[in-house]
Amino acid sequence: MAVMAEPVAVPARRSSLWTRAFESRHFLGAMFMVPAVAILILFLAYPLALGFWLGMTDTKIGGAGRFIGFQNFVSLAKDSVFWLSVFNTIFYTVTASAVKFAIGLYLALLLNERLPFKSMIRAIVLLPFVVPTVLSAIAFWWIYDSQFSIISWVLIKAGLITRYIDFLGDPWNARWSVVAANIWRGVPFVAITLLAGLQTISPSLYEAANLDGATNMQRFRHITLPMLSPIIAVVMTFSVLMTFTDFQLIYTITRGGPINSTHLMATLSFQRAITGGNLGEGAAISNAMIPFLVAAILLSFFGLQRSRWQQGGRD
Amino acid sequence: MSTADDQSVGMDYLESFPRKFLRVYLPLGLIMVFLLFPFYWMTVATFKPDAEMYDYEKYNPFWIVHPTFEHITKLFFETDYPLWMWNTVIVSVCSTFISLFASVCAAYAIERLRYKGSRYVGLAIFLGYLVPPSILFIPLAAIVFQLGLFDGNLALILTYPTFLIPFCTWLLMGYFRTIPYELEECALIDGATRLQILMKITLPLSLPGVISAGIFAFTLSWNEFIYALTFISSSENKTIPVGAITELVNGDVYHWGALMAAALTGSVPVVILYSFFVEYYVSAMTGAVKE
Numbered sequence: 381m382a383v384m385a386e387p388v389a390v391p392a393r394r395s396s397l398w399t400r401a402f403e404s405r406h407f408l409g410a411m412f413m414v415p416a417v418a419i420l421i422l423f424l425a426y427p428l429a430l431g432f433w434l435g436m437t438d439t440k441i442g443g444a445g446r447f448i449g450f451q452n453f454v455s456l457a458k459d460s461v462f463w464l465s466v467f468n469t470i471f472y473t474v475t476a477s478a479v480k481f482a483i484g485l486y487l488a489l490l491l492n493e494r495l496p497f498k499s500m501i502r503a504i505v506l507l508p509f510v511v512p513t514v515l516s517a518i519a520f521w522w523i524y525d526s527q528f529s530i531i532s533w534v535l536i537k538a539g540l541i542t543r544y545i546d547f548l549g550d551p552w553n554a555r556w557s558v559v560a561a562n563i564w565r566g567v568p569f570v571a572i573t574l575l576a577g578l579q580t581i582s583p584s585l586y587e588a589a590n591l592d593g594a595t596n597m598q599r600f601r602h603i604t605l606p607m608l609s610p611i612i613a614v615v616m617t618f619s620v621l622m623t624f625t626d627f628q629l630i631y632t633i634t635r636g637g638p639i640n641s642t643h644l645m646a647t648l649s650f651q652r653a654i655t656g657g658n659l660g661e662g663a664a665i666s667n668a669m670i671p672f673l674v675a676a677i678l679l680s681f682f683g684l685q686r687s688r689w690q691q692g693g694r695d
Numbered sequence: 696m697s698t699a700d701d702q703s704v705g706m707d708y709l710e711s712f713p714r715k716f717l718r719v720y721l722p723l724g725l726i727m728v729f730l731l732f733p734f735y736w737m738t739v740a741t742f743k744p745d746a747e748m749y750d751y752e753k754y755n756p757f758w759i760v761h762p763t764f765e766h767i768t769k770l771f772f773e774t775d776y777p778l779w780m781w782n783t784v785i786v787s788v789c790s791t792f793i794s795l796f797a798s799v800c801a802a803y804a805i806e807r808l809r810y811k812g813s814r815y816v817g818l819a820i821f822l823g824y825l826v827p828p829s830i831l832f833i834p835l836a837a838i839v840f841q842l843g844l845f846d847g848n849l850a851l852i853l854t855y856p857t858f859l860i861p862f863c864t865w866l867l868m869g870y871f872r873t874i875p876y877e878l879e880e881c882a883l884i885d886g887a888t889r890l891q892i893l894m895k896i897t898l899p900l901s902l903p904g905v906i907s908a909g910i911f912a913f914t915l916s917w918n919e920f921i922y923a924l925t926f927i928s929s930s931e932n933k934t935i936p937v938g939a940i941t942e943l944v945n946g947d948v949y950h951w952g953a954l955m956a957a958a959l960t961g962s963v964p965v966v967i968l969y970s971f972f973v974e975y976y977v978s979a980m981t982g983a984v985k986e
Contacts, residue, residue, distance in 0.1 A: 412804035419797060419853070515957070518958040519955070528749060528756075
């Protein structure tokens with residue numbers, strides 16, 4: 381049944397202001413941006429600015445505050461708990477990021493080998509990253525339990541220690557325990573992203589190096605690392621950013637204890653602002669994190685620039 | 696050393712199995728054990744009766760002698776857990792759809808309409824991606840309170856897009872960039888409007904990108920913790936992560952069985968979703984970083 385459509389007279393286009401506006405990509409572009417921009421301004425840009433303001437007031441929960449200038453920062457500068465949290469944050473970030481990078485890169489290299497069931501292995505490796513952090517932290521909480529820790533039990537059975545380790549009761553034990561949990565959670569992200577980077581390296585480079593008699597170590601040092609360096613910069617910036625602002629793991633496993641020895645700046649600001657009700661002081665602690673974050677973002681920015689330049693892209 | 700997509704054997708045949716075992720399989724196996732053990736431990740604790748859980752002398756802690764569902768039934772019928780799960784689903788689905796809608800429009804406008812200043816807006820959105828929730832939650836709490844959204848699902852549905860939109864927009868911009876301009880030009884010549892082009896050409900072609908963004912956004916909102924902890928106070932409005940660690944601990948009494956059951960059952964939905972879309976998930980994760 382092929383019925384030809386009768387030619388219909390096309391009505392002349394009304395070129396009102398409205399239709400012309402919809403033909404302008406600038407106007408249309410602005411319209412398309414409205415939902416995203418509205419949400420981001422109201423719930424991202426405005427709170428960011430409000431945070432700066434709150435940090436300079438003595439606002440309490442349920443009451444308006446007044447402007448007190450830098451008084452919050454002055455009192456924080458004399459607060460030993462605050463400085464302890466700064467130390468903890470830096471310690472946590474540096475150790476966890478360094479180990480995450482080392483294990484992540486190693487795992488990426490292993491996954492880049494020819495393996496059976498490769499995609500399944502890769503899917504399993506990502507699990508710690510997919511599962512809600514708080515829920516896996518609960519598992520770590522139980523692993524670190526002072527009476528029923530499976531690690532202590534295994535070590536005792538192996539005859540290596542005689543008493544159960546007090547993982548979360550001793551300041552340094554607690555610090556290393558949360559670092560280990562953070563490493564566990566962060567390795568998959570580093571490994572899978574670096575693996576994606578490794579897969580873009582042309583195998584012919586390795587073949588050429590092989591013919592020239594390069595050893596494994598030399599190939600790694602002179603091909604893999606330089607080719608991977610742009611993506612390493614980006615991944616590590618993200619990793620540092622996420623570790624530095626971490627909240628969930630600490631809050632779940634230790635709540636900052638014992639005696640504040642695992643408080644990060646984020647958990648301390650939560651404790652002061654929400655639990656303690658001093659919104660102004662908490663906001664000041666959050667603001668103190670910003671210089672570090674800006675440093676990390678600048679690092680990422682220059683990393684990206686370098687990668688574009690290396691790939692011969694625009695900019 | 697060869698890459699995944701490359702079918703050439705390379706020089707692998709020169710390596711004997713024992714050597715490869717020591718160099719690759721053994722370390723890989725150890726790392727996998729490290730990565731999987733907490734899940735195993737969670738599962739074992741979920742199905743272990745209390746008598747076995749707290750007695751390592753009589754029972755080997757690595758095995759379950761008498762599996763039981765008591766922790767799971769306790770969790771589902773004696774706590775608010777079903778409500779938490781319902782809240783988590785509602786919040787994740789709504790915030791994912793809001794973010795996808797806003798991001799598709801924004802990414803299309805930035806990448807294809809190229810209105811005045813679109814590049815700067817794109818950069819600003821990327822910077823928004825780098826603002827972590829742990830410096831936003833205090834002022835956001837004040838705003839949420841002011842708007843009267845405190846202690847309700849809407850507080851989370853409206854605030855989660857702040858970290859979802861920048862991510863999804865950035866990801867979709869990358870996808871839209873891969874679609875040839877010529878297709879759109881043809882449609883424009885044929886008289887299609889921009890909206891038609893977006894709905895009938897760009898979106899269908901970038902479906903993998905939209906799915907990646909959606910899956911990633913869904914798991915991110917399912918996992919979110921700090922906003923949910925700050926903005927929600929009554930038990931029946933909590934999400935799974937918050938409910939599990941605030942309601943299942945009575946003072947010094949830890950209900951380890953129920954906690955582990957909550958951890959396991961709260962993880963299973965994201966793991967199932969993830970296992971169906973693992974390729975999309977990986978491309979979302981690596982794509983966002985490679986940009």
